[in-house]
Amino acid sequence: MAAQRRWHTIIPRDQLSNPPEGIPVTWLKPRKKLSKIYVHPPPRSMPKKCPDPVGVVTASQLATLDSSGARARLFDKENTEGVRVGDVLHVRMREGEPVSGVCLNIRRRGVETAILLRNQLTRVGVEVWVKVFSPLVQSVEIVQRRVRRARRARLYYMRQPKHDMGSVEGLVRTYLRQRAVLGSGGKGAAEMLGKKGKGKGKKK
């Protein structure tokens, strides 16, 4: 800091001893502090200090919410094994009932990443947006993949009666029964969460 200070002299020192005419005396009192003015350095440039603050916050949030990175990989666009629109998903919550449905939309926004699940309950269409990095979400599992890749990013046309999948409860039930057989019982919930990616590959 000291090296950056720039001092600017206002009144020369020799004029202090013999004051010029017509200038108030108070001006000419030898005050060392006033003789030099401290020029503040410009404030540090925030863009230089932190070029991408939102990215830093997102990274720190993801580090706490998704420390293993498994969830981020599941929703990575480049990951061919990950979730895509049209897949039937089953989302377990830490408390409360699980949510399942066909994924109509994936809103990729870093830590705010969310999925839109559509299902039919008692023949009424129900759509739920779920934040996938929420601490309340225990696991996101792929029940059934779409046979052919969807050619749209948002499958809102599946709301139309012509394209509606209907209820996915039957699919989810068979999936859960199969997984219970394959998982050989005594696995804890945390283990299932960790092995999500691998278990999916095994199934295929």
Next chain:
Amino acid sequence: MIQLKTLLNCIDNSGAAIVECIKVLRMERAARVGDRIIVVVQKQRNFGPESGPGGSVSISAANKVRRGDIRHAVVVRTAKKTQRKDGTVVRFDDNACVLINKNGEPIGSRFNGVVGRELRDKQWSKILSLAPMHV
């Protein structure tokens, strides 16, 4: 977003099929799940195969409300998205309600359809217990 002139499905067995909102009670804005509204019955539900020219007597016997009746109702589903405290956002495909009397007790004795969980926060436990499932 239930407001004046909104048509709602009535999912109880009171005899109303489609009702129209004519007033949202204690609200300046649109009604959401769990809000009380006043409705007028626009269309009656036909029960059983005897609904025909000779079935009018049985309809009136089974139906507790008639077309043109003005009743209170509670909204149980909205097509407008509602955000929950846990961050999830829920929307249904239709707007639906159940009819209640002035004391807040449901007129029908059975509901056919899913209802929103917001009813629990607004203390409509009687409706929740009659509903087949809630989301």
